[in-house]
Amino acid sequence: MNTLATTADRAASPPTPTRVNLWTHRLPLAIAVMGLFGWLVWSVSARQGLLLLVGVGLGWGLAAARFGFTTGWRHLVENKDPAGVYGQILLLALLAAMSMPLLGHFPEATAALGPPSFSLLIGAFVFGLCMQISDGCGSGTLYKAGLGVPLNMAILPMFAIGSFMGSVHLNDWLALGATEPIGLVDKLGAGGALTATLLALAVVAVGIRLWSGKRLSLKTIPSRWLWGAAVLAVFAALNLLIAGQPWGVVYGFGLWAAKGATALGLFDPTQNAFWSDPGHAQRLSQTLFLDITSITNIGILAGALWVAPKRPQETRPLTGVQWSVGLLAGFLLGYSSRLAFGCNVGAMVSGISTGSIHGWIWVPMAFLGTLIGIRVRRHFKF
Structure with a gap:
């Protein structure tokens, strides 16, 4: 009765007050974003x-389309619903079609390369497991925190701490065994890399079609997965064009925690192999506003806030055990994503779309972890 009444009331409300309320909610955010934009252009750089x-x-695309990498995988496993994964395949295809020519035309642009290693195998598996427990990957944690989801808001700092700790230990993990990164654009050229990538994505789509029993058709995929894929592909390609590097999330988290630990005197970066590297040391000494990943992460939070309702949606209260498991999963998300050289964004989306072999290794290992993570999620009744 109450739900029906609420729905009816909303349907009967005139459009003008709704628009006024939305703009009352969004106007301060718009002013803040444009103010930060102007300050960055004036004081930092136009880039x-x-x-x-x-x-x-x-952030707007992720939140408005509810483009969840984690939920897409979970629906495929639990319900044999491939719509979300088909949307992700479309995203990869569109982004590869834009990114690989850019890499071929602009040699100064870099691909999201990661070395095949034991670190990658273990990190991807643990990440796939934990993202199902916490109901979010790197981008999912960001945009859901922006939407005001309590668990993801609490997980965000745990993710950052985990990413920092993973970076501190990364060289020890790589010592277990690693090979040089392999980039398809370097090996095959932009055209050859794109052809190979699209063929591989087609094979994956056919495999999912056979397993799920649901054919791949634009009519059978909810529109939000289609336009969400297109929006994310365009903005991710712009990220590569403007920054000269692919879209990433995890590095910014680790940098935030590293700066905090250094400022508090808890960490000496000169004694660590990762943070004493000249590039990382420079970013650690500079303002966060000069870091590419940090700026886009801040933007993702703002984009999600734009979509967020004025009043946060009610969520089911979690028990103490659920909170403990969720926060531990958040820490392990950060730690494992650093070992795996990215999350669903940095390793899968940016890795595959820019021709990195490590992205293709990441996906099956993360999917194996997802199969276990879904069972753990059920056990703790998230």
């Missing part, structure tokens, strides 16, 4: 200002 807007677009 950083543009990347902020790219991040806003990514």
Whole structure:
């Protein structure tokens, strides 16, 4: 009765007050974003200002389309519903079609390369497991925190701490065994890499079609997965064009925690192999506003806030055990994503779309972890 009444009331409400309420809610955010944009252009660089807007677009696309990498995988496993995964395949195909020519035309642009290693295998598996427990990957944690989901808001700092700790230990993990990164664009050229990638994605789509029994058709996929894939592909390609590097999430988290630990005197970066590297040391000494990943992460939060309702949606209260398991999963998400050289965004989306072999290794290992993570999620009744 109450739900029906609420729905009827909303349907009967005139459109003008609704628009006024929305703009009353969003106007301060718009002012803040444009103020930060102007300050970045004036005081930092035009590139950083543009990347902020790219991040806003990514956050808006993720939140408005509810483009959840984690839920897409879970629905495929639990319900044999391939719509979300088909949407992700479309995203990869569109982004590869834009990114690989850019890499071929602009040699200064870099691919999201990661070394095949034991670190990658273990990190991807653990990440796939934990993302199902916490109901979010790197981008999912960001946009759901922006939407005001309590668990994801609490997981965000745990993710950052985990990413930092993973970076501190990364060289020890790589010592277990690693090979040089392999980039298809370097090996095959932009055209050959794109052809190989699209063929591989087609094979994956056919495999999912045979397993799920549901054919791949634009009519059978909810529109949000289609336009969400298109929006994310465009903004991710803009990220590569403007920044000269693919879209990433995890590095920014680790940098935030590293800066905090260093400022508190808890960490000496000069004694660590990862953070004493000249590139990482420079970012650690600079303002966060100069870091590419941090700026886009801030933009993603703002884009998700734009979509968020004025009043946060009610969520089912979690028990103490659920909170403990969720926060531990959040820490392990950060730790494992650093070992795996990215999350669903940095390793899968950016890795595959820019021709990195490590992205193709990441996916099956993360999917194996997902199969276990879904069982753990059921056990703790998330």
